[in-house]
Amino acid sequence: MIPQPSSGALDGGIHRLMARVYFEDTDTAGIMYHAKYLHFMERGRTEYLRVGGIDHGAAVKAGLGAYAVTEMQIKWLRPARLDDVLSIETRLLGVRAAACRIAQRILRDSETLTEATLTAAFLDPAGRPRRQPAEWIARFNLLMPQDA
Template sequence: MTDQGVDQPQAGRFEGREHRYPVRVYFEDTDLSGVVYHANYLRFMERARSDMLRLAGIDQRAVHEAGEGAYAVADLSIRYRAPARLDDALLVVSRVMQVRAASVVIHQTVRRGSLVLTEATVTAALVAPSGRPKRQPAAWTDIYQRLIWQGTAT
């Protein structure tokens, strides 16, 4: 007998419109001063976005493997407010803010408790193998619209 949730990677969860993804700070995430290296916040956010999309029902892998394209970060604005340190328990909170024909805008915060450490707005564009923007599948834009307006993906 196997349990479906045992030994599965962390996927986070939706709470209303927000996807909540817990992260632990490991030694490898820090710099010589003992705080999280600035680029690692982007890694935390990327993992949270990928898992948010997977959990919402957007199968990026299938589109990529079919040779139809992949998401690429087209624009990123980030603000660092306070440092995270070794062994901190963090939470990456992601919210879909806007959907366009070929892209989606997602706002993300990295928090320790109620303190916002970092916040970013990311525009991810679907690009064809040629590198040109490509219209997202209609099912994906429907999912994004539900996340924006109704607060749930299902």
């Protein structure tokens, strides 16, 4: 049997994905490079969709469209370091016809290292905004935390 990568877990509307900081993620001092946080957040959003039952990859392959980050506010609070085990938290803040508003945090144990809010628009293959599939909107509404 071939082991499968973990997609994380969804609990109370918050998705958590664990990831380790590797040497390739750091500078020579062993501190995670600032752009790598965006990579980790992208993985968190992708796995959130997967665990939530939304097949983003199939939509891309079928020519339906894809999500693209159109806006992000991010704050780096503490550095991640080589070999740290991080938790990437993703939660939906709101859903509209052609976009989602998402909050993300990267934590080491209980310490928040980075926090961001962003808008991900659903785009057609030509890069124009388009309505998300109705079943995805319904699923997002079920996945939304009660406090959102």
